[in-house]
Amino acid sequence: MKRFEYVRANELKPACVAASSEGASFIGGGTNLIDLMKFEIETPIKLVDITQLELKQIESTPEGGLRIGALVTNSDLAAHSKVINNYPVLSRAILAGASGQLRNKATTGGNFLQRTRCFYFYQPDSVCNKREPGSGCPAIGGENRGLAILGTSEHCIAQHPSDMAVAMRLLDATLQTQKADGSTRSIGIKDFYQLPGDTPHIETVLEQGEMITHVVLPPPIKGMHTYDKIRDRASYAFALVSAAAVIDVDDEGTLSSVRLAFGGIGSQPWRNEVVEASLEGSKGSVPDIVKAANILLADAQGQGQNDFKIALTRRLLKQIIERAVNAEDA
Structure with a gap:
């Protein structure tokens, strides 16, 4: 693992400012990021610890939905009474993913940002367009048993790994974010992810230093x-x-x-x-x-x-x- 600067943020805007410089990353649960750093697949020069921010609440919205803080753990979200009673598909999807130990650490915001588990992405001695744009995709014609069959391109056939995000897509979740300049935006999950095209290393519409702060669910769906x-x-x-x-x-x-x-x-x-x-x-x-x-x-x-x-x-x-x-x- 390469050396990095560590910053602990206590307020939202300073956290975004600290992470707005090139090579900086937020860290919450770290269940995916730390593994990637160990393999030197991701090599941030600065980690901004956001675990002290007030983003751990689950609240009802005036419209009858839920507003979920980005730092709510997967375990707490799956076990919340309003999720179990009104959004059981979400609870079941979360419980289908990872172990209890990982769910206790993994955060709601971070779950949306999991990187693919493609074999070549995790091999630093292999080329991979997600790691090194323009280097190639050996999964095409190579080891691809677990990879995607929809939304792929000639540059990347990696699959998205999250279970939680599948349920969130079903429920039409909206992601609320904040940028370093203090501005905010709401992004429907339908528009949050980007197809690989010829830029598979760009996976979401988030800008450098932009943080997911909350996830908003619409009212429950009958069925x-x-x-x-x-x-x-x-x-x-x-x-x-x-x-x-x-x-x-x-x-x-x-x-x-x-x-x-x-x-x-x-x-x-x-x-x-x-x-x-x-x-x-x-x-x-x-x-x-x-x-x-x-x-x-x-x-x-x-x-x-x-x-x-x-x-x-x-x-x-x-x-x-x-x-x-x-x-x-x-």
């Missing part, structure tokens, strides 16, 4: 909340394919409301509203599911080892829709 995660082993593994869903079925057995977001298959938490619209108003029959899967996977591109994700995603979608329909019949 069956589920989170399914398919992985190589039963615990502490990243998703091969995962799906967050909120589905409501009316008295006639019609899918009246459908929301779906996927993990493991995209370069970012993946949601396609056209897929949802194709299922709403249907009975969730096999032809309905096939049509929706065809829309979802129209642009999917496997790279050999990860081709199986296309078929696996189809099966998971079928399982989710049939579960919702059968639950209504029970």
Whole structure:
């Protein structure tokens, strides 16, 4: 690990100012950043410790939603009564990720900023466009079993690793941020992540020194909340394919409301509203599911080892829709 300057911030604006210089990074839980520093994949020259900031509250909003401080730990968020009762898909997604020890340290804000677990990204002796723009992507034609099939480019096929962010994408979360000059902005999660294109090293729209301060959830969504995660082993593994869903079925057995977001298959938490619209108003029959899967996977591109994700995603979608329909019949 390379030497770095350490700064402990006690106020929000000074923290952003301290992190606005090139090569500076915020540190909260540090569950991903410290690993990257050990491998010298990330080499910040300054760490700004934000753990003393007043960003650890979960509050109801006037609109009936929730406002979550960026420093709320994953464990506390998953265990909060209003999350369990009103946003169970979020609680389940968080509990599906990492170990209890990591969830006790990892923060809500930091979870959005996890870096990919691509094999080549974690190998300092390998080229990688995320680490060294323009150096190449050996995952294309190489070891790519866990990597993305949607939202990729000829420069990068890395997958987004977060479980929590998949549920947040489903729930239309808004990220509130502050910059070094004191200005703030609200960023819908739909607009927060950037596709790799020819700049895969630029993953979000955050500017240098801009900090996520809160995450705002809209009012709860009616329906069956589920989170399914398919992985190589039963615990502490990243998703091969995962799906967050909120589905409501009316008295006639019609899918009246459908929301779906996927993990493991995209370069970012993946949601396609056209897929949802194709299922709403249907009975969730096999032809309905096939049509929706065809829309979802129209642009999917496997790279050999990860081709199986296309078929696996189809099966998971079928399982989710049939579960919702059968639950209504029970």
